[in-house]
Amino acid sequence: MQQLTELEARPTSPLAWVISNVGRVLISLFVPILTFVVLWQGFLFLRDSNAPKIVIAIVAIIWGVGGVALLYLVSNWLIEQLSPAWTSRLQPFVFVGPAIAILAWYLAIPTVRTLWISLLNNNSTEFVGLQNYINILFNDRSMITALRNNLLWIIFGATFSVIFGLLIAVLADRSRFETIAKSLIFMPMAISMVGAGVIWNFIYEVRQAGDPQIGLLNALWVGVGGEPQAWTSLLQPWNNLFLIVIVIWLQAGFAMVLFSAAIKGIPGEILEASRVDGATEIQVFFRIMIPYIMGTIITVGTTILIFTLKIFDIVWVMTGGQFDTHVIATQFYRQYFTNRNFGFGSAIAILLLIGVIPVMIYNLKQFSEREAF
Amino acid sequence: MAARTTSAKREKLFSDLVVNGALFLLVLLWTIPTIGLLVSSFRDQFDIATSGWWTILPHREWVTVDSIEPPRDAPRDQPVEVGGVSATFDEFRAGIQTPDGRQLQWIGNRRLGNVEVQEQRWTTRTDFTLENYQNVLTGKRYEVTQPDGGVAVEQGRDMSGAFLNSLTVTIPATVIPILIAAFAAYGFAWMNFPGRRMLFIMVVALLVVPLQLSLVPILRDYVRLDLNGTFLAIWLAHTGFGLPLATYLLYNYISGLPRDILESAFIDGASHFTIFTRLILPLSVPALASFAIFQFLWTWNDYLVALVFIGAKPDTQVVTMRLADIVGSRGNDWHLLTAGAFISMVLPLVVFFSLQRFFVRGLLAGSVKG
Numbered sequence: 001m002q003q004l005t006e007l008e009a010r011p012t013s014p015l016a017w018v019i020s021n022v023g024r025v026l027i028s029l030f031v032p033i034l035t036f037v038v039l040w041q042g043f044l045f046l047r048d049s050n051a052p053k054i055v056i057a058i059v060a061i062i063w064g065v066g067g068v069a070l071l072y073l074v075s076n077w078l079i080e081q082l083s084p085a086w087t088s089r090l091q092p093f094v095f096v097g098p099a100i101a102i103l104a105w106y107l108a109i110p111t112v113r114t115l116w117i118s119l120l121n122n123n124s125t126e127f128v129g130l131q132n133y134i135n136i137l138f139n140d141r142s143m144i145t146a147l148r149n150n151l152l153w154i155i156f157g158a159t160f161s162v163i164f165g166l167l168i169a170v171l172a173d174r175s176r177f178e179t180i181a182k183s184l185i186f187m188p189m190a191i192s193m194v195g196a197g198v199i200w201n202f203i204y205e206v207r208q209a210g211d212p213q214i215g216l217l218n219a220l221w222v223g224v225g226g227e228p229q230a231w232t233s234l235l236q237p238w239n240n241l242f243l244i245v246i247v248i249w250l251q252a253g254f255a256m257v258l259f260s261a262a263i264k265g266i267p268g269e270i271l272e273a274s275r276v277d278g279a280t281e282i283q284v285f286f287r288i289m290i291p292y293i294m295g296t297i298i299t300v301g302t303t304i305l306i307f308t309l310k311i312f313d314i315v316w317v318m319t320g321g322q323f324d325t326h327v328i329a330t331q332f333y334r335q336y337f338t339n340r341n342f343g344f345g346s347a348i349a350i351l352l353l354i355g356v357i358p359v360m361i362y363n364l365k366q367f368s369e370r371e372a373f
Numbered sequence: 374m375a376a377r378t379t380s381a382k383r384e385k386l387f388s389d390l391v392v393n394g395a396l397f398l399l400v401l402l403w404t405i406p407t408i409g410l411l412v413s414s415f416r417d418q419f420d421i422a423t424s425g426w427w428t429i430l431p432h433r434e435w436v437t438v439d440s441i442e443p444p445r446d447a448p449r450d451q452p453v454e455v456g457g458v459s460a461t462f463d464e465f466r467a468g469i470q471t472p473d474g475r476q477l478q479w480i481g482n483r484r485l486g487n488v489e490v491q492e493q494r495w496t497t498r499t500d501f502t503l504e505n506y507q508n509v510l511t512g513k514r515y516e517v518t519q520p521d522g523g524v525a526v527e528q529g530r531d532m533s534g535a536f537l538n539s540l541t542v543t544i545p546a547t548v549i550p551i552l553i554a555a556f557a558a559y560g561f562a563w564m565n566f567p568g569r570r571m572l573f574i575m576v577v578a579l580l581v582v583p584l585q586l587s588l589v590p591i592l593r594d595y596v597r598l599d600l601n602g603t604f605l606a607i608w609l610a611h612t613g614f615g616l617p618l619a620t621y622l623l624y625n626y627i628s629g630l631p632r633d634i635l636e637s638a639f640i641d642g643a644s645h646f647t648i649f650t651r652l653i654l655p656l657s658v659p660a661l662a663s664f665a666i667f668q669f670l671w672t673w674n675d676y677l678v679a680l681v682f683i684g685a686k687p688d689t690q691v692v693t694m695r696l697a698d699i700v701g702s703r704g705n706d707w708h709l710l711t712a713g714a715f716i717s718m719v720l721p722l723v724v725f726f727s728l729q730r731f732f733v734r735g736l737l738a739g740s741v742k743g
Contacts, residue, residue, distance in 0.1 A: 043603075043605065046603070046604060046605075047603055053534055053537055054537065056541070057537050057538075057540060057541040060541045060545070060604050061540075061541060061544050061545055064544075064545030064548075064549060064604065064605070064608055065544070065545050065548045065549065065552075068548075068549050068552055068553065069552065072552070072556060076646045080644065080646070089566075091564065091645055091646075092560050092564040092565070092566035092569075093566065094556075095556045095557060095559055095560030095564060095645070095649075096556070096557045096560035096561065096564075096566070096569075096572065098553050098556065098557070099553050099554060099556065099557030099576075099616060099620055100557070100572055100575075102553065102609070102612060102613050102616055103575065103576065103579055103613065103616055103617065103620075105591075105594075105613065106587055106591060106609070106610065106612075106613025106614065106616075107579045107582050107584075107586075107587055107613060107614070107617065108575060108579060109590070110586055110587035110589075110590035110591060111582060111586050111587070113589075113590040114586045114587075114589060114590060117589065117590075164399075167399070168396070168399055171392050171395055171396040171399070172396060174388075174392050175392050175393050175396050176393070177393065177396065181396050181397075181399075181400050183726070183729065184400050184403060184404050185399070185400060185403045186729070187403075187404075187407070187722070187725070187726075188403070188407070189670070189725070190670060190674075190718070190721040190722050190724070190725035191407075191674070191718050191721065191722075192673070192674030192675075192676065192693050192696075192717060192718070192721070193674065193676065194674075194676050194693045194696050194697050194700075194717070195674075195693075195696065195714045195717050195718050197697075197700065198410065198696065198700060198710050198711070198713075198714035199406045199407060199409070199410045199714065200406060201700070201710075202406070202409050202410060202413060202426070202707075202711075203406055203409070212423060212424050212425065213425065214421070214422070214423070214424060214425045214426075214707075215425075216405070216409060216425065216427070219425050219427070249403065249406065252403075253403075254736065257733055257736050257737075258736060258737070261733075261737055281388075306581060309583075310583050310585065312676075312677050313676045313677065313693075316676075316697075317676075317697050317700055329585060329677075332585055333677075336588075336589060337681070342589070345589070346589060349583070349585045349586045349588075349589070350586070352583040352585055352586070353582065353583060353586055356581045356582070356583060359581050360578055360580070360581050360582075363577055363578070363580055363581065364574065364577055364578060367574065367577045368574075
């Protein structure tokens with residue numbers, strides 16, 4: 001490639017030089033235009049076509065995946081037509097550029113835009129300063145309930161996921177059935193929160209007293225002599241805890257996998273030595289294992305914390321936020337998309353951002369301590 | 374000495390028993406909800422609504438063995454004698470137990486009903502059916518009475534269309550971010566350009582930004598560009614939200630590849646593009662695979678992004694939205710819900726169990742989305 005450009009750089013006659021260069025410019029223009037036309041036609045077909053669904057699905061997948069690959073191929077080809085100096089100057093931006101553009105468009109700039117909208121009034125026509133934030137924190141009772149509930153989610157969700165994850169990891173580590181037990185506990189990770197909602201609806205379903213209960217929890221409860229309970233609705237404020245159980249069910253497997261790997265990383269000699277010295281298993285667990293894997297516990301805890309901070313699907317599907325079960329993310333959706341209070345909704349989203357800022361700062365600090373970059 | 378070893382052995386056996394017993398209980402606790410759903414999805418519509426799924430297990434239940442016609446003309450509040458027992462109608466309604474272990478129960482109303490003689494017997498309810506799945510996949514048939522008195526059969530919306538939509542959303546939404554992130558990771562790891570450090574700091578900072586912050590501005594852009602409800606819109610959205618993590622993970626992996634491989638390729642005159650496609654991509658397959666599984670599970674199981682960017686368009690609804698719709702609009706159609714939920718779970722579960730190794734590896738490398 002390089003040799004070729006050098007040869008062409010020494011033209012035999014001015015006319016030939018002009019022709020060869022014009023030809024190259026024309027090809028360089030023609031290829032991207034052709035690419036663009038092909039992709040545009042694909043887009044129009046997908047948007048307007050009435051073809052059978054399966055055809056559209058296949059075309060869409062090929063168009064989407066192939067289109068992105070084609071864009072890289074063509075833009076790289078274009079860059080390589082330039083002189084070597086320009087190629088090496090511009091090529092990094094062909095590689096990194098698309099990612100940066102998408103990140104800027106989809107995450108970085110929207111954060112600033114949302115911050116701006118949150119300072120405007122509800123239909124974004126007037127600047128109101130911090131009024132929306134004041135309303136959230138002091139004037140809206142349902143918002144205060146949501147903040148309280150989110151606190152419950154964070155505390156109970158993260159704590160119990162970590163406790164169960166740790167318990168299962170320790171037990172599985174000493175069992176012959178480790179692989180299968182871990183697979184089964186881990187399985188809910190693959191289930192959507194909407195699906196999990198359906199599954200747990202079957203546990204919490206309530207029927208009138210006297211009728212056979214089809215929800216497992218009420219069947220057991222009535223079996224020991226209780227009155228049937230509407231666990232997720234009327235039993236306030238405990239209904240929040242019954243929803244939180246679902247997230248513990250989903251996340252304990254995640255915690256377990258990380259803890260399991262961390263426990264296997266504890267040097268065997270340390271455990272041996274402490275046991276020889278007469279430490280009981282309980283002591284080994286609390287005095288040696290826990291301190292040793294503290295880093296992992298903090299990482300897992302933080303991750304689940306962030307996850308529960310943004311919890312949306314479970315509440316939305318199970319109760320829709322009724323019966324005092326709203327959380328921040330459902331309030332955001334309700335205010336923004338149902339009530340169309342743009343300023344108020346954006347301010348709620350900013351609350352979520354404020355919640356994760358400590359983690360962001362920690363990540364950045366970790367990164368800047370890395371020497372290699 | 375011998376006594377000590379046996380006692381140690383016994384102790385070991387005991388602790389084994391405790392460990393495995395506790396583990397078994399926890400596993401049972403964790404799997405019962407899913408088993409309940411799976412069993413229910415194969416049960417008859419009527420059975421689902423009237424008895425718990427656990428009645429497929431052997432249990433003792435009142436079973437009707439005989440039916441007696443009671444005297445029809447007895448006054449309401451006077452005791453009547455049926456099957457050797459004298460009681461009022463209301464008492465019969467509630468069920469009366471006889472000394473020989475039977476139960477007499479008045480089924481139906483006072484004028485027309487019968488008294489049934491029931492016995493406690495071991496039974497199982499095991500009449501399974503595939504009807505729920507058929508209904509969900511092909512759309513339930515509704516009989517609608519027309520104004521002129523005729524009956525028309527209408528096909529309800531099915532789930533197979535939503536399944537196909539989910540595939541159309543998920544496959545590109547998994548491949549595109551991986552491709553873009555792999556290019557960017559290579560650029561960050563092996564190329565030099567101004568602003569490299571600042572741009573990567575941006576990637577790290579965006580790792581934990583909640584996607585709720587982006588929904589509204591992006592939605593406004595989409596409305597302006599007339600992109601809302603198209604597949605392209607939702608692919609790009611999923612790409613944007615998955616990209617920080619994908620870039621970060623792939624950078625960690627690609628920057629850790631041995632430097633001499635690349636240098637020898639450069640000396641042979643290969644361009645960056647050739648090195649990337651021929652050398653780096655094949656070498657990074659484990660990292661690509663583990664991120665692919667994550668992104669696949671996220672996009673398949675996603676509800677919020679689809680809800681916002683696909684909205685109410687029935688043509689492009691994905692399975693999670695269909696399912697949430699069934700929960701909302703037909704909360705009582707339990708039989709549709711069970712089969713629907715299971716259909717939505719099949720593909721992620723298959724991917725999960727067959728590629729669990731990569732999944733765990735990805736988790737350990739820090740696959741945790743913001």
